[in-house]
Amino acid sequence: MSSRFITVEGGEGAGKTTQLAFMREYLEQAGCRVVVTREPGGTVLGEEIRTLLLGHHHAGMALTTETLLMFAARAEHLQRVIRPALAANHWVLCDRFTDATYAYQGGGRGLSPQQIAILETWIQGALRPDLTLVLDVPVVVGLARAKRRSAADRFEQEDLEFFERVRTVYLERASQHPDRYRIIDANQSIETVQAEINNVLAEYCRRPGIIDQSL
Numbered sequence: 726m727s728s729r730f731i732t733v734e735g736g737e738g739a740g741k742t743t744q745l746a747f748m749r750e751y752l753e754q755a756g757c758r759v760v761v762t763r764e765p766g767g768t769v770l771g772e773e774i775r776t777l778l779l780g781h782h783h784a785g786m787a788l789t790t791e792t793l794l795m796f797a798a799r800a801e802h803l804q805r806v807i808r809p810a811l812a813a814n815h816w817v818l819c820d821r822f823t824d825a826t827y828a829y830q831g832g833g834r835g836l837s838p839q840q841i842a843i844l845e846t847w848i849q850g851a852l853r854p855d856l857t858l859v860l861d862v863p864v865v866v867g868l869a870r871a872k873r874r875s876a877a878d879r880f881e882q883e884d885l886e887f888f889e890r891v892r893t894v895y896l897e898r899a900s901q902h903p904d905r906y907r908i909i910d911a912n913q914s915i916e917t918v919q920a921e922i923n924n925v926l927a928e929y930c931r932r933p934g935i936i937d938q939s940l
């Protein structure tokens with residue numbers, strides 16, 4: 726059974742964290758060794774960078790600074806967690822990755838995708854997720870969920886247009902590369918979303934060379 730790198734993306738409150746717990750359970754039952762992690766974060770240094778990025782002490786942070794901090798956390802994450810786990814034949818499930826940079830710093834804030842691609846190649850080399858689930862939910866629904874869960878972080882204070890642009894970039898990227906992305910309608914009950922994701926994972930795992938047993 727070979728390792729796989731799976732990322733879960735989507736706007737605020739789409740249900741990524743909730744669904745990642747179910748995904749771990751599903752894959753572990755299928756016999757996979759699973760590492761669940763998140764961005765920004767996933768390492769001691771990365772979590773400190775996350776605090777800088779999401780907190781309110783640096784409200785006017787420059788876009789370049791914000792983007793470089795995302796990739797600084799990512800570099801640490803790749804070196805200390807993601808690459809070692811993949812090398813040890815674990816499946817890595819990551820709550821957000823570079824698609825979030827294209828969506829938020831690119832779509833949301835207007836940084837060109839070409840500039841993001843330069844950093845992506847520098848920091849990741851050829852490594853890209855094998856499968857990316859985009860949990861898609863209307864912006865107002867996701868923000869209401871996030872608001873019920875906890876106080877707004879620095880990103881969650883942006884206006885609706887910002888999050889509409891984020892959503893558009895996710896959907897565009899998914900439609901441009903249907904081999905890697907699956908769009909999940911996350912505006913359904915937690916159980917229905919979970920069932921759809923299980924179907925995607927089952928289909929993915931049945932591909933030749935991924936998991937020997939049938940799920």
Ligand code: T5A
Pocket residue numbers: 735736737738739740741742743744763764765779795820821822823824825826827829830870871873874880881911912913914915916918
């Ligand atoms: N960021 C990140 C960038 O700008 N660039 C980058 O490169 C990267 C990596 C990270 C922030 O950083 C930005 C994007 C983000 O703004 P985060 O906390 O990781 O922040 O991301 P959030 O989207 O803010 O996390 P949330 O916790 O808000 O969203 P989740 O994980 O999608 O949602 P979840 O599972 O925590 O659920 C939220 C609430 O909704 C309920 C849950 O029970 C929970 O209360 N819920 C549902 N309710 C009804 N129906 C469903 N189907 C539900 N699913 C979940």
